[in-house]
Amino acid sequence: MRKQLRSGLSAPLLLALLLSATATAAIKDFKLEAYFFQKVGESFPVYVKNAVDELGHPASGTVQIAIKGGDGLSPDSFPPILNPIVVSNGEGSAFQVLTNVAPTILEGIADTVKRTANTIFVTSGELHHFSIQISSPQTSGQPFAAPSTLTAKDMYGNPVVNFDAAVDSVVILASDFGQMSNNVFNTTQDFVLGVAGLTSKQTTYTGQGGFLTFQAQSQSGKSGLSNTVLLRSLRIESIAAVPSTVTRGDTILVTVRVFNTADISGTVTDLKVNFSLGDLAFEITNAGLPFTISANSAFDFVLRVIIPPDYPSGTNLISGRMAGLFNSFVVQDSFSGSASFQVTGGINLEYVPGSLYPQIYLLDRFAPNFQVRVSYQASSYAVLDTTSYISLKDTLGNPINSYLRPVVALSPGQGSLPLRFGQKYTTIPSDFGPGKYQLSLVLRGYENGTVPFSDSIVLPDSLELRTLVPLQYVLGSLSPDTISAGKPASFSFTVNNPTDSAITVQIPSSSISFSKESKGYFDRYTRLKSDSAYLTLSPGLHTLFSDTLTIPGNYPWGNYQFSAELLYVFTPSTYAVYRSLLTQGESLYVKPPDNLQRLAVNPILLTQNGFISPGATMDLLKLVLKNQDPNTLHSIVLNGFSIDFGAASAQDLFESYSAQETNHDWRIDYPSVSGDKAAIEFPEALILAPYEEDTVIFSTTFKTDLNTSSFAITLDQSDFQPRDYFQGQAGVPVPVTSTGGEVLSYQSPTYTLLSGSFKSSASSFPNPFNPDKEQATIIYNATPAAKVSLQLFTLTGEKVLNLENPEGANSFKWDGRNAEGKRVLSGVYLALLKNKQTDEEIKLRIGVVR
Structure with missing residues (x-):
């Protein structure tokens, strides 16, 4: 189936x-x-x-x-x-x-x-955050025990194995006011496969201890927090003195409270107190050293101090320093709080709150130069000398003092006065990091010129050290990026605030500049502008605007390097700093100016006779060339020019021609002629400085067998090709005008070219003529060139006038006067022309009508 x-x-x-x-x-x-x-x-x-x-x-x-x-x-x-x-x-x-x-x-x-x-x-991906893992507990003043690591991580928590602290430095800070050392990571070797060992770096916290966290902060703005760490520490928690005011010879009790923050017992091995006005002997009245303090508890040490009879007067600041042990680990702490007592005398100086200037410094610009104001209320005279100082301490507790300059005299009833302190550092102390620092003011001098005094004041105003992440320029944002020389322009550009907080810029003090050459000769500056003096820029993109600026017309054209100088402001009344904006090679292109300069051409005829004989040689035309330059102060370059002859052509008119230039004494010969125009080319470029003139004379030899009866000289701006010239650079074409400023369009009177034999060419016009209004012109053609005489007679044979022309001439002018200059009567007169070379004679009749 x-x-x-x-x-x-x-x-x-x-x-x-x-x-x-x-x-x-x-x-x-x-x-x-x-x-x-x-x-x-x-x-x-x-x-x-x-x-x-x-x-x-x-x-x-x-x-x-x-x-x-x-x-x-x-x-x-x-x-x-x-x-x-x-x-x-x-x-x-x-x-x-x-x-x-x-x-x-x-x-x-x-x-x-x-x-x-x-x-x-x-x-791994890009750096996203940091992870700090510190084993707990740790001991104040001791390098962090292992395992303690700082890891650069991507957003998924993977170590950034190629992180380089030399490119993006990292600092670790504590959550309290404790001091950190070896906490700056700024070399390539600090991180291995994205992990830095705090133990091998010897990163150390010194401070009051307790439960703390630590934060990592990179220059690029990335951060991270640590786990909570117990810091074992024996710390001086407080210092108090009673009574608060004493005189010389009194006894004062100073209580120093030491607190054990650890989970085990700690032993105080040394305890010292210091006084700002000078050393004082003391004894501990209620304990002996070493002294053990149980875990997480405190003990008050009571010290008895006697004020000597010669001790200086003033505010006496008390600071303390102690050392102790946790097992085998040595711990130390210091205290420089506001504990003080007053030793009375004749001087009373008080700090004016808020008068510290500046209250903010950038780390890379730090130089401890300060100004404060103090008020003086006393009835005696005093002098503050240059041992007075203002002091701050680095992260290790080392003092940096800025001394009073100059000596200051105090007078009764003077009120408040400024004090200036200065000390310059060529490098930033390595133990300084971002944060706030307490300042102390120590004033020393003499009462009434002989009695020494000293006063110490802890300022209520602190100094803040900051790092600055500057604004970033957005490449390609400059607008406009092309302008014409000589024309004003306003500019805008875009900046990016890459941080997570606002940045304030003082607009009137910030500027942009454009530079053509490194030597700065062609630099141009203008200020920024805004509706307010201080512009606060939130994180993200912002557009800044400038006042108008003009690149002068006589400056070079081409690319100008763009740069900006911004004044960053932290608080308007305290501190500001300039920083250049990194514009990454951005440039402004400056075009040639809208040109008002022109080449003015003045044609001058050198022969007033309107009749020219064949074969004649003559200076025909003079050209005056001038650089009319009202705005650019630039030169004009011209390589040559041409001359037109109306309906006639140069090759039909001339056997040869030449040009004679005046300024350089150039002579340019053209023994043969071709083309319609007579073209003149200079041996080298002719350069006319502003308002400079030059003259060119055009000479010619006419042909003997002319087939043209007349011509006129014509010129227009196409016959010249001038260009702007500056700094060795040929620029835009320059207009060609007459001396009056109109576009060049010139035509001479018409020249008549004589032809025929000596006898057939002779004539007189107008005939008859009125001597009161005109002259009679008797023309002839003598070829080859020869001397010609003219004799005028009355019909009765009486001689009226005798004239003679040189070789090359072809006309006579008669004004109706005799040889004595007297006016002749109306009538008909005989004219006898004679060619001196051939002895040919011509008789003409000329009528005179008055």
Whole structure:
């Protein structure tokens, strides 16, 4: 029966059944592949390849992705993102995201079939935060015991193995006012694979102790907090003195409370107190040293002090220092609080609250120069000498003193007066970090010129040291980035505040500049502008604006380096600092000015005779060239010019021509002529300084066989190609004008070219003529050139006038007067022209009408 059914199936039906079975078959084998190196947090593709069913045909389906080798969770418990791969016809891919830097092996699962990919090596991401792990307890004044580490981490908690503290320095600060040492990490060697050892760095906390946390802060603004750490410490918790006012010879009791913050007993081995006005002997009345204080408890040491009869007067500040032991660990503490007592005398000086200036300094600009005001209420005279000082202490407790300059005299009823203290440092003390520092004022001098006094005041105002993260310039934001020289322009540019707090800039004192050369000769500056003097910029992008600025027209053109100088303000009344904005090579392009300069051309005809004989040689035209430059103070460069002759052409008119330039004494000869125009090319570029003139004389020899009867000289601005010239650079074209400023368009009177023989060419016009209004012109053509005489007679033969022309001339002028200069009568006169070379004679009749 089964054989019958099988044999009864047609071939097409059997093929369809086989194809249907192949399309729905499960994936029985496949390959899983991924690239070897990936970065945490970044998506990457994983590929399924060669997925087949049990018959070896390409299969379709879904492959689930799992972690087979490696820890999928990041150190901060971020899971990976694993997406299933949809397989079609044997191939498929999907993006995955890993969060742990450990080498990872992915596994693909299709039903019961499992295949693994190659090992993926995952690198850490960018710095996101810091992790500080400090074992607890620790001991004040001792380097942190191991294990204590500072780790640079990405956002998933993986160590940033390539973190370099030389590029992005890190400082660790305590949550109280304790002092830190070896807490600045700023070398490449400080971090190894993203981890810095606090023990090997000898990072140390010295302070009052108790339960504390520590914060890491990098220059780039990244931070992190530590676990809570118990700091074992024997600390001086307070110092008190009674009575508060004494005179010389009195006894005073000083109580020093020492507190043991630890979880074990501690032993005080040494205790000292210091007095700002001078050393005083003391004895401890209620205990002997060494003295043990039980865990988490305090003890009051009572010291008896006697004031000597010669002790200085003033406010006597009390400070203390102690040393002790926890097991074998030595601990130390000091106290410089507000404990004091007054030794009465004739001087009373008080600090004026809020008068400390500055109250803020930048670490990289720190130089302890200060000013304060004190009030003086006394009936005696006194002098403050230069042993007076203002003092602050670094993180190790070392004092830095700035001394009074100069000596200050105090007079009764003087009221308040300023005191200035100065001390310059060439380098920043290494033990200074960001934070607030207490200041003490020690005033010393003499009462009435002989009695010494000293007064010590703890200032209620503290000094804050800060680091500054400056604004960042947004490249390409300068607008406009192109201007014309000589035209005023206002500018804007964008800055970014990269911090998480506001930055204040004093606008009127901030400026931008554009510099053409490093020597600064062509620098131009302008101030920033705003509706308010102080502009507070929140985190993010901001646009700043400038006042108008003009690059003068006589400055070089091209790129000018853009820079900005910003005055950062911390509090308007206390402290500000300039910083240059890093503009990353941004520049302003300065175009040539909108040019008002021009080349003024003054054509002057050198022959007033309107008739020219063939073969004549003459100076025909003088051109006066002038650089008219009212605004740029630039030169003009001209390589030559051309002269047009109206309907006639130069090659038909001239046998040769030349040009004589005056300033350089150039003579340019053209023995042959071609073309319509007479083109003049200078031997080198002619440069005219502002308002400079030069003269060119155009001379020519006319052809003897002229085929042209007349011509006129024409000039326009196309005949000249002058350009602006400055700093060796040829610039834009310069307009060509007449001396009156109009666009050059010049045409001379028409010149007539004489032709024919001596006899046939002679004529007189106008004829007749009125001598009261005009002259008679008698023309002729003497070719070759020859001397010609003119004799005038009356009809009765009486000689009126005798004239003679040199060779090359071709006309006479008669004004109607005789040889004696007298006016002739109306009538007809005979003119006799004679060619002296050929002896040819011509007779003409000329009428005179008055």
